[in-house]
Amino acid sequence: xxxxxxxxxxxxxRGQVVRAVDDVTTAVTKGEVVVIIGPSGSGKSTFxxxxxxxxxFDSGHIVIxxxxxxxxxxxxxxxxREVGMVFQQFNLFPHKTVLENITLAQQVVRGRKPxxxxxxxxxxxxxxxxxxxxxxxxxxxxxxQQQRVAIARALAMNPKVMLFDEPTSALDPEMVGEVLDVMKxxxxxxxxxxxxxxxxxxxxxxxxxxLFMDAGKLVEEGIPSEIFSNPKEERTKIFLNQVL
Amino acid sequence: xxxxxxxxxxxxxxxxxxxxxxxxxxxxxxxxxATARVDYTWRWERVPQYFLYKGEEAHKAAQDAKxxxxxxxxxxxxxxxxxxxxxxxQFVVDTDALKVTQGETxxxxxxxxxxxxxxxxxxxxxxxxxxxxxxxxxILGLALGLVTGLCRISKNYTLRGLAxxxxxxxxxxxxxxxxxxxxxxxxxxxxxxxxxAGVGALGIxxxxxxxxxxxxxxxxxxxGQMEAARSLGMTVPQAMRHIILPQAFKRTLPPLAGQFIxxxxxxxxxxxxxxxxxxxxxxxxxxSSFATFEVWFxxxxxxxxxxxxxxxxxxxxERRLSVSD
Ligand SMILES: Nc1ncnc2c1ncn2[C@@H]1O[C@H](COP(=O)(O)OP(=O)(O)OP(=O)(O)O)[C@@H](O)[C@H]1O
Ligand SMILES: [Mg+2]
Numbered sequence: 291x292x293x294x295x296x297x298x299x300x301x302x303x304r305g306q307v308v309r310a311v312d313d314v315t316t317a318v319t320k321g322e323v324v325v326i327i328g329p330s331g332s333g334k335s336t337f338x339x340x341x342x343x344x345x346x347f348d349s350g351h352i353v354i355x356x357x358x359x360x361x362x363x364x365x366x367x368x369x370x371r372e373v374g375m376v377f378q379q380f381n382l383f384p385h386k387t388v389l390e391n392i393t394l395a396q397q398v399v400r401g402r403k404p405x406x407x408x409x410x411x412x413x414x415x416x417x418x419x420x421x422x423x424x425x426x427x428x429x430x431x432x433x434x435q436q437q438r439v440a441i442a443r444a445l446a447m448n449p450k451v452m453l454f455d456e457p458t459s460a461l462d463p464e465m466v467g468e469v470l471d472v473m474k475x476x477x478x479x480x481x482x483x484x485x486x487x488x489x490x491x492x493x494x495x496x497x498x499x500x501l502f503m504d505a506g507k508l509v510e511e512g513i514p515s516e517i518f519s520n521p522k523e524e525r526t527k528i529f530l531n532q533v534l
Numbered sequence: 535x536x537x538x539x540x541x542x543x544x545x546x547x548x549x550x551x552x553x554x555x556x557x558x559x560x561x562x563x564x565x566x567x568a569t570a571r572v573d574y575t576w577r578w579e580r581v582p583q584y585f586l587y588k589g590e591e592a593h594k595a596a597q598d599a600k601x602x603x604x605x606x607x608x609x610x611x612x613x614x615x616x617x618x619x620x621x622x623x624q625f626v627v628d629t630d631a632l633k634v635t636q637g638e639t640x641x642x643x644x645x646x647x648x649x650x651x652x653x654x655x656x657x658x659x660x661x662x663x664x665x666x667x668x669x670x671x672x673i674l675g676l677a678l679g680l681v682t683g684l685c686r687i688s689k690n691y692t693l694r695g696l697a698x699x700x701x702x703x704x705x706x707x708x709x710x711x712x713x714x715x716x717x718x719x720x721x722x723x724x725x726x727x728x729x730x731a732g733v734g735a736l737g738i739x740x741x742x743x744x745x746x747x748x749x750x751x752x753x754x755x756x757x758g759q760m761e762a763a764r765s766l767g768m769t770v771p772q773a774m775r776h777i778i779l780p781q782a783f784k785r786t787l788p789p790l791a792g793q794f795i796x797x798x799x800x801x802x803x804x805x806x807x808x809x810x811x812x813x814x815x816x817x818x819x820x821x822s823s824f825a826t827f828e829v830w831f832x833x834x835x836x837x838x839x840x841x842x843x844x845x846x847x848x849x850x851x852e853r854r855l856s857v858s859d
Contacts, residue, residue: 344761371767381762385780385858394776395766427858440762447766 291451291482292318292341297350299336299506310336311347312506318451323483325493325514328503329529334486337503338453341484342373355450371399374444378456380436382428382443388415389424392443400447407446414442418472434465438472445476452476454485490534494518502526569827580825581832584655590648593625597642601634613646660815661836667732667811668798674737675797679744684774686749697745704742710803712739717807732804740797747789751782784855791848795841802837812836 299311310333318324326334339345341352343359343366352359357369383391392411396402402410415421418438420431428436437457444452454473458466470492477483477496487493493500493514500517502510502525510523518534521527569576599615602622611632613625627647634646685697704712716735717728726734755778763773805814816833820826 342765344765367767367769370765373765375762375765377758377762379756379758381756381758383759383762383777383781385784385855387858395763395768398772398776399767429859443766 291320291322291355292484293351293353294337294341295351297337297340297347297352299333299340299345299347309506311340313350314503314506314508315350316501316508316511318482318484320450320482321480322498323477323481323485323496324499324501325497326484326486326501326503327488327490327493327529327533328509332503333506334503335455336506338375338455338484338486341451341453342370342375344375367399371447372450374447374449374452376437376440376444376452376454376457378459380428380433380440380460382436382440384428386427387424388420388426388428388431388439391428391439392446395443396446410446411442414445415439417445417475418442419468432465433461434468437461437465437469441469441472441476451482451484454483454487456486456488458487458489488533490518502529504529574827576828577823577825578828580823581828584657584819584823584829586658587653587655588650589653590631590650592648593627593646595640595642595644595646596623599623599640599642601636601638601640604632604634604636610649611647615640615646656810656815656819657812657832657836660810660812661840663810663815664798664801664812664837665840667729667736667804667809668794668801671733671736671740671801672794672797674733675740675744675793678737678741679748682741682745683748683752686745687752701742701745704739709735709739709800710806713803713807728807728809732801732807732809736797736801736804739800740793743793743796744790747786747793748782751786752778754785755781787848787852787855791845795844798841798844799837 294317295315297311297314298309301308301310312333314333314337316324326337328334336345340347340359341354347360350360354369355372357364359366359369383394386394389408389411392414393404393407396407396410397404412421412424415424418441420435420438423431423435423439428439431439437460441452441457457473458469461469466489470489473483473485473492474496485492485497497514499511500514501508502517502521502523504525510517510521510526517526518530521530595615595617597617597619599617601613602616603612603614605612605614606629607626609629610626611629613627613632613634615623615625617623625646626649628649631648631650632646633648634640634644640646682697682700685693686701688694688697713732713735716738717726717731720726720734721728721731759777759781760773763777764770768776801811802813805811805817808814810818812833816829820829823829
């Protein structure tokens with residue numbers, strides 16, 4: 291589903307070069323849930339953003355569902371339709387109601403009829419548990435509710451992969467659970483997911499595989515029980531000692 | 535914080551209102567005293583006729599004729615003339631302004647009678663010209679501003695350069711000079727009508743300012759909005775149209791309104807290229823009425839009415855757009 295090979299992404303700022311993603315190679319198969327952990331500034335977000343073309347990368351290849359992002363002739367918009375993304379800051383469209391947030395891209399991008407788009411939207415709102423809020427504007431929702439709308443908005447495009455960039459980090463603690471529950475349900479249903487998170491409990495419970503990144507490098511990967519109880523690399527141990 | 539201030543003002547509010555009233559009364563008295571000193575006779579009664587007046591129109595026989603029939607129909611009267619060449623013509627004139635009798639012989643050019651009707655005066659005509667002059671140039675300015683604003687943030691160096699050049703050139707020179715250049719140079723080269731030149735100069739002027747307003751508005755929208763739209767598969771134009779511009783429009787409404795109000799006022803400068811807008815009509819009215827003070831006050835009030843109407847419309851739009859806050 292996702293095949294990343296030797297991906298390098300550098301930022302040039304104030305005379306110094308930051309290797310935000312440094313030669314990362316990994317693959318995500320269909321239905322797999324991959325969790326990326328690592329200290330702040332280790333390049334987790336940057337790598338995730340490379341996966342749907344929000345960042346361009348300097349070298350290497352990322353192939354998503356057969357489409358090579360590095361190839362010039364690839365239409366990035368076609369790739370993005372298949373890759374849903376959920377952001378830390380929700381990024382709902384504040385001038386649209388909850389329902390419109392979910393129907394807009396379906397109509398504009400997928401060319402669905404309004405009735406069809408609304409039906410999909412209502413079904414998804416029910417699934418994430420906020421069917422009664424469809425006429426509200428995002429500003430009137432709690433953080434947890436906003437993030438669930440954002441998940442529904444991404445799902446409405448019927449993506450083949452869902453990317454989550456710290457979806458619960460901007461939430462008050464009591465709202466983290468409701469968002470994680472939705473994500474767990476998605477994982478059970480067989481959605482292919484790449485999740486950047488600091489929720490180690492979620493990683494342990496849901497992930498098929500955990501990637502640990504540090505300083506742009508993919509330091510270690512493995513099944514959760516192995517990474518958490520028996521990390522091989524020194525840097526992984528230090529990081530886990532800090533967060534657990 | 536603000537709540538406290540409002541709550542504590544119960545008493546001081548009364549004093550503030552009294553103070554405001556006192557200042558206004560003093561100002562009025564001062565103006566009255568000043569005009570008394572220069573020995574000016576106010577003749578406000580001369581002003582209304584320049585808004586609306588009753589004009590009389592003479593109806594004349596086209597050639598030598600005989601009055602064949604006179605049929606009174608209440609306030610107006612129908613008069614039928616038999617021309618010497620055998621044709622007939624019918625006139626309808628006001629009964630109290632009928633100048634012919636049954637069977638009378640008329641020469642060509644003789645007056646059969648008059649009709650009177652209401653005509654709009656120069657002030658209303660000028661107001662109308664100002665109105666659509668600023669309306670058209672506002673639309674032109676908005677279109678130019680939108681395109682230029684988008685060019686200013688485009689990745690294309692040429693577009694960015696051209697857009698900045700346009701904005702700098704227009705903002706760095708006086709509007710009056712631009713109007714002269716537009717009319718005398720561009721207008722002559724391209725053989726433009728003075729109205730086209732006026733609308734063009736005003737629209738291009740407003741466009742430069744609107745471009746900056748729109749650029750700032752677009753840049754004030756968080757990056758995450760574009761990223762969210764793009765991650766859903768929207769193209770940049772789609773994201774602009776559905777996500778960025780509607781939000782930017784809401785934020786730029788107050789400065790845009792200010793710009794349009796400026797435009798209405800700046801449109802008075804086109805009177806220098808002999809467009810009879812409200813200001814020029816005012817000047818013309820003064821030459822026939824000699825009521826200098828009254829006419830300028832009236833002209834100012836008319837501008838004020840148009841601009842405050844616009845403010846009201848914008849206020850209403852702002853209220854409507856704020857439902858999502
Ligand atoms: N737009 C940018 N311009 C310059 N440098 C950037 C940019 N975005 C990220 N970086 C740098 O790239 C590195 C990786 O950043 P990234 O945001 O991917 O880290 P992260 O692992 O997501 O961290 P966090 O857990 O804090 O979100 C950091 O050193 C950061 O300063
Ligand atoms: Mg991050």
